[in-house]
Amino acid sequence: MFEKVCEILSDLTSMEAAEMEMDTTLLGDLDMDSLDTVNAVVSFEDAFDIEVPDRVIHSFRTIGDIVNYLSKVCPE
Numbered sequence: 001m002f003e004k005v006c007e008i009l010s011d012l013t014s015m016e017a018a019e020m021e022m023d024t025t026l027l028g029d030l031d032m033d034s035l036d037t038v039n040a041v042v043s044f045e046d047a048f049d050i051e052v053p054d055r056v057i058h059s060f061r062t063i064g065d066i067v068n069y070l071s072k073v074c075p076e
Contacts, residue, residue: 001074002067008043009063012036022064048074 006017013030026032032040037060041052044066050073060066 001070002063004047005044005063005066005070008047009040012040012043020063022062022067024063025061026063027061044070050074 002022003017006020009015009020009030010017013032013036015024015030024030026037026040030036037057041057041060045051048070050070052069056069060069
């Protein structure tokens with residue numbers, strides 16, 4: 001799950017997936033704005049066949065936040 005999240009985020013940012021860690025921040029480290037975050041969430045929804053509620057999107061601060069959420073809602 002972590003690797004897939006990093007792969008998606010690396011396609012949307014200038015950071016390589018191999019450089020990302022669980023505590024990498026979306027705003028500070030990846031320089032993502034709210035539109036970038038929405039685009040990332042759409043990619044997660046497509047990749048994992050889920051729907052992420054808007055209220056949850058606002059809680060995503062780090063890659064770890066995303067991975068932890070996806071781990072709870074995605075069957076693997």
